[in-house]
Amino acid sequence: MLFRLSVLLGIAIALHATPSTAQTVYPACYNIQNVQVHYYPDPSIPDIAVARTSPNGQPIVLWNPSILMPRPAATQEFFYYHECAHHALGHALGAYGPGGERQADCWAKQTMIQVGVMTPQKYQTIRKDLLILSTPGIDWPNGAVRVQLLDAC
């Protein structure tokens, strides 16, 4: 009976998780001081995601589910690494300025290649989506320039 219940629960969880929130487990992210970064959904942030230090000093990423969840899985994965980059490169501890977004994009792409999760198809999905999604930022006037910079990285 207990066994049956756990099987049913397992199926219920799988069904719940599969269609819209197919949560991929990404490798753990560490900041420049080797402290693990935790990711939290926060629908109140006015951006796709933000890397910051929490009030208790922990490196965190807040990501906006209403912006990120409708995007392709490849884009979601890219932004996981992009935000990790801001911690891994020390940006969230003050080393942030012009070039920071470009560096984060480049780190994300290179890390995805290094850990073996980037495929040509995935990269094309990310490129297409960055083209549509990107607003003017400190390192690019539009998505076309962002994609050019990412290609050159």
Ligand SMILES: [Zn+2]
């Ligand atoms: Zn960024």
